[in-house]
Amino acid sequence: MAPKKILKVGLDSAAPFPMHSDYHSDKFEGFEVDLLKAITDHLNLEIQYEVSLWQNILEKLFKGELDMICSAVTVTDSRKHILEFSEPYLHFRLSAVVFHEDSLDSIADLKNKTIGVREATEAERYVHTRFPNNNMVHAVTNRELYSKLLSRKIDLLVDDSPIAGGFLQKNKKLKIGMFLPETESHYAIAMKKGDLQMKQQFNDALKLMRENGTYDTIYQKWFSDIEF
Template sequence: MDDKKVLKVGLDSAAPYPMHSDYAAGNFEGFEVDLLQAITTQLGLVVEYEVSLWSTILEKLFKGELDLICSAVTVTTSRQHILEFSNPYLYFRLCAVVGQDDSLGGLHHFKNKTIGVREATEAEKYVRAHFPGNNIVYAVTNKELYRKLQSGKIDLLVDDSPIAGGFLQKNNKLKIGMFLPKTDSSYAIAMRKGDVKLKKQFNETLSLLKENGTYQRIYKKWFSEIQF
């Protein structure tokens, strides 16, 4: 029997907690960390993380520099053309985050507002498509994005609801103003196009973890306090 196969796993350096924390922080943890650990342990595989900026991470996978990404990757039709995706492991929506004293009654309230988003995300695509006339402010990391909102540099931000939930757990000055209509989305593990054997193994293991209760335990550990 040869040594365990090592998987090179791409990781978003911006640490979208509670999906995962900052890899450099020493206390690396999160929902995706536990889930990937459970899957790879079952398959006898070893994970080797490679930290990268979100704006370059999908390109690295496409070029074959990584084996997979388990870091809040939204499944989209365009991405499915160039990558393989496992079955989804989390369903969510996009949401708008505002200050505690602000309110949003609907999309018409976005008019003339300065909106913050992270670069190269589905949230950015959504904002550009729906609010082309608005002033859009870009951030490289989630931390920077939420800081801009707190300091008044932007009026609201658009983000994935689990990530927003993680930030709001630690910040009572901000809140979810509204969930955005028709933005039902899912995260899945992204792999290189044609890597169907690995995809099949991951899907089978994901099903097994849901059947034996492991998935539910991991989910409860990280999301029992978060509404999304």
């Protein structure tokens, strides 16, 4: 029997649970972990995770140091120019997270607020574009970002809704104040530009997972209590 082909898969070292947990912890788990295992088992491929800071991960893929990234990668037009993307596996929105006692009635309520974001994310780009005059506080990891809000160093944070939902399950003092308008987005598996054969294989496998119920089972396991 021929050995399985090994895929070098990039993973954000600042675990965005429930997409995945910390790879170096005793319990490495999450939606993307289960989904990628189901796909690679079907394709008879072996995963070798390469953990990296988010701000470096896309560049590593572009340089060919990774075969793909399955780590909450938002599909954007600019990224499509330099990478291949599978069909989307999760749709979501950006959300503004606040304390339970705070309220956001409209997007105008974000003006003059100190807003926290993670570096090199679409949330950061959104805040830069929509609220260029606001005081913006950057964090490298999700944990750092939510700690800044809990210690009231920022008024609110902007994050992808499924990741926010995972953190809010553990932080009952916080809530999603509002979903930000016109931020409908999706995650997909990012691959090297021109890797069309792998892209087709993964798209076919994703299609099969949706048809045979595997996708729904994994989705319900991780997102049954999360709104996005």
